Amino acid sequence: MINKKLAEQPLAQLLGQRIAELRKSRRWTQAQLAERLHVEPETISRFERGASAPSLHTLENLASVLRVSIGDLLVHSSTAPDDQAMRISAWLSELKPADRAFVTGIVQQLCERLRSPGD
Template sequence: MVLGQRIRALRKALGLTQAQLAESLDYEPMTISRFERGEYSPGFDALHQLAKALGVSLASLLQFEAKEPLGAGELRHQLCDIIYETEDPKVLMGMLKAIRKAKGDG
């Protein structure tokens, strides 16, 4: 299930639908859905293709717990996940203000 959540998070961070990701890999959209829900486990070749399509290394795709500080790319993915899951404009505005303040942009 954790791998499926990771696939979903990376896909969403790229702004891809399951159908778009599936098409890029020559899979059926239902296959991507099943990977994400943990119903199917992708084999090694599929994992390699998924990592490439999602723009991460295979090791990064399989990394479930960060043992070292996260890099900028991974942090961006996590921020994007949170932002895409947030529907409230007031919350989004608060996030934007906090980021600008942290960067020193006001």
Template structure:
């Protein structure tokens, strides 16, 4: 008889996804200056449901993800990409973070990222191996 108190690999991945989606919803809601109650009203839902999603205890259905993306003025992809390990998703998150910055600020961030990644690469090459 399996012990359900030890998370199974799929359960752990589901919990991680729920937490990432919840954080993306909360971050986007705050960026739009909305309270949980206001967002809930926009999609005809109880505020407690928004709270459960943001805490990662529940995951919105596909229908609710679409409603959230409309209310939060973003794509469903943006809600799902947060925390992804895929390089393309990570680049999309960085591009999103650069939005709203003036050209000088963007250049500063890009320069910092370049210098930081160069420093990390040189540390890895100094150890004689690449990190996976």
């Protein structure tokens, strides 16, 4: 169910918020995202403010650079387990193999600890 407040926001604003959220989750500045997209930092600023929307071509490039699907750019952040797993997967994909193994080991231990009753 879509939050009524979200449904009332223009698509460009929702998309801009999502771009900013994904960029920040990777700890990138607007300039760093702009560099990866081969655009000016002001372009990223306009997208994130909802002042303008990216072309379909740029949307495709944004999704690729941010390692998400175009659909993921167009939907509001979700707390659904599959959506959270995709975000974690994107974060892990930027790590070296040894670091990925380390992080997944810690996550596994935490999950096992939290699942065990009565500790």
